[in-house]
Amino acid sequence: MADEETTQAESQTTLEQATDAPAEAVEQDAQEIALSVWDQTLTFLEGLLRPWNAYQVAIALAVLAVSLLLARIIKPRFYEWMRAREDWPKWRYRYMLMLHRRLALVVFVVLIWSIVWIMREVTWPSRSYLLGVLANLSTAWLVVVLVVRLVSNSFLRAILRYGAWAWVTISILGLSQETMQLMDHAAIEIGETRISLWVVAQAAVMLGLTFALARFLSTQSATSIRNNEDISPSMQVLFVKFLQVVLYGIAFVVGLRIVGFDLRGLAFMSGFIGVGLGFGLQKVVSNLVSGIIILLDKSIKPGDVISLGETFGWINSLGARYVSVVTRDGREYLIPNEDLITGQVVNWSHTDAYVRLDIYFGTSYGDDPHVVRKLAIDAAKSVDRVLTFPKTPVCHIVGFGDSSVDYILRFWIEDPTGGLTNIRGNVYLALWDAFHENGISLPFPQREVRMLQDGDPRPLAD
Template sequence: MDREIVSWLQSLRDSAAEFFNALLFFGQTMLLPSRLQQIGVALVLALFAWVLSRWLAPRVDAWMHAQEGRPKWQLRLFIVLRRRLPLILYMLLIWGAVWVFAAAYAFPSRRYVLVLVATIATAWLGIRLAAQLIRNRLVRTLAVWGLSIWATLYYLDLLDETSSALDAIAVRFGDFELSALSVIKAVVLTAALFTAARAVTIGSSRRIRGMADISPSMQELLVKLLRIGLYGAAFFIGLKAVGFDLTGLAVLSGAIGVGLGFGLQKVVSNLVSGVIILLDKSVKPGDVISIGDTFGWIEELGARYVSVVTRDGKEYLIPNEDLITGQVVNWSHTNEFVRLDIFFGTSYADDPHAVRRIAIEAALSCPRVLQHRAPVCHITGFGESSVDYILRFWITDPTGGLTNIRGNVYLALWDAFKAQGISIPFPQREVRILGEAPTWGAAGPASEAPPDGARDPSAK
């Protein structure tokens, strides 16, 4: 064990010495008078580019505000270029200096440093522009810095020495050796694969969701399988790039299986229920459902839950298991037709045939009530004080609300009954409290006289 540590330290020291020697040699080559002159020109141009960008920035912003009518992709491009204005100006100035030095001096060494700086500046600008394709800010920042460092070392001809130094920084686990260089390669490769997987997933999802011959449930299932497959492949390829033996995942999968058996039963149940929901097509995005006291339409089918949006703007995340084991009312499972019932009563003095006709006409006057599935009105019974009716009508847009269409139909009935002189009776009762003497006078019946014992003595 001690020999391995000594050997590792010796290898690390040799790699570090090789890297610093190469860096020292490069620094010594920069001390030539002609190259010091070029370094000075590059620094002066950097300062001038910064001052010029500060002067141009307000004018560029004013010009961009005047371009608001352009397409969005052009506006985004203008914003990206505006943020890179100092680097763009510096790149143009440094390449202009290269052209001037090439015209003034015939020897390439008299412009070597300027060409090197201009090439690195161009590479930095290209990396920053290309990184805008990465949406995640953290991944984009890591990609910009990582590729910028790599490009700088590549053009400075220090890439081999840096790779050797990073490869010497390693940790050994039995027969497996993990070096800093392999970790960096794995991170870069995994990030690139995840970015590519995300781009492919987004493009494929749009195409799958645009296929009208595939049901919405099957579309969601295909999208989720594609996403899981691509991201899983990216992860395992990244592990393989490090040199990790994938057969060792058997132990990890066994531990995960034990954990599922003890503590993750609900999670797995919801995941499996989500797959079942997608396969049996019992619910799909856009369906209007009722589950318990929740009424709304399905916004999204997740891996663990179903997102249901109600009419008041609330979004309920219902576990998939509840939709499998509980009772769910799907208002639009096989078709979009929904029948609603409302109840009312009229006076016995009104003609029931006329009441039924007027009620149907009132329902048809509401815009959301279907005409081709005509409403019907039936007598349901003879009540204490009214003839009871039920009015049934159909709609095709339950997402527009049920309470509001019922209220509109009730209001149409009210207006129609008032116009036709049809009355809606209600019971009227007289309530007397036992144990209290009745009060006679203006409040009492006019036809009845109070008993003799209740008369005022002054009247005698």
């Protein structure tokens, strides 16, 4: 224990001296560290030629072959077992699929640790040293895969995975201090600030892990909020957005503090950020504030059917800057939040989902209006989407035209997302069939054209 503390103190002293040393001395120290790492590597490779080390390598290769064979046998059964799990959340399925793909590594870890435990019980510890190193490496690689899977971004996940693998490998092989010193020597100085490769690597890993943890907590909390039926959809979106901002903000601050970044510099930068927001980001800030107002006043929510200008569709999602509106033809419009606050929006399902539609038609004066009204109401009720309770179709006479008695037919639907034009067309078609079966005529303007001959005054006299 004392030797360990002495070694750590010497390493820390070496780092501090390297930081304050001139450039030539720093370069010389880096060369010495690199030569020391190379000598240790050569010593390790020479040790593999010893009989017991060669036996351990052969045992490791045999364990690898057995692991691949067992994984090939277990994989189909494991996959069928996963398919039978129907009530699992999505993240658990992803982890199970990841274990399914790396089943050979899981089996290898179990077998190699079993052999190491047996060999340490029946023989000298030095005769299982290499196997112990392989067991630690394989276990660390498996743990890294499980932890890094929390990161959703594939590029960042790959960087963290390979970086963590490299670091745990170096640590297990006992080369962490030398590697840390080499990375600390690779640095640039900007004024009084010194940025080394070691600091950059620490920042990338810490920020990546904290952001991954924040995203995992945010996703799980958002799922719980969305499943709560006591919270309205608009308030659900507001709570989820607020929770994301808080968690990611905490992750950013905690990640920088772990690295050792001085957060007092952010107070100086906030002034420039405020000026930028005041001049260059007016529209962005306006949309952000408008989005918060929309969520608070509950004027629109996901699933509502709205009309804004020529755009008619239902709200797919509410974002921080825009609202996603999907139309019947499959187009998705991203409407800025400010337009929804300042413009006239028709919300077809604001207080309830009932929507009334009107269609106009006319019949000849020879048809009984009472019969026409009854046929029109029955025709509307025969269409699937038309409501018959609690709101029923009605038909009224609205005027006496030049050649027809004019009517209005009013009916209600409760699914405007299914479209308005198609339901009107279906009702018109039902009217046509009903009038055709009962002899009701639909008048249309007629014109009589007479051809006059030159010099014939009789038509004028008539």
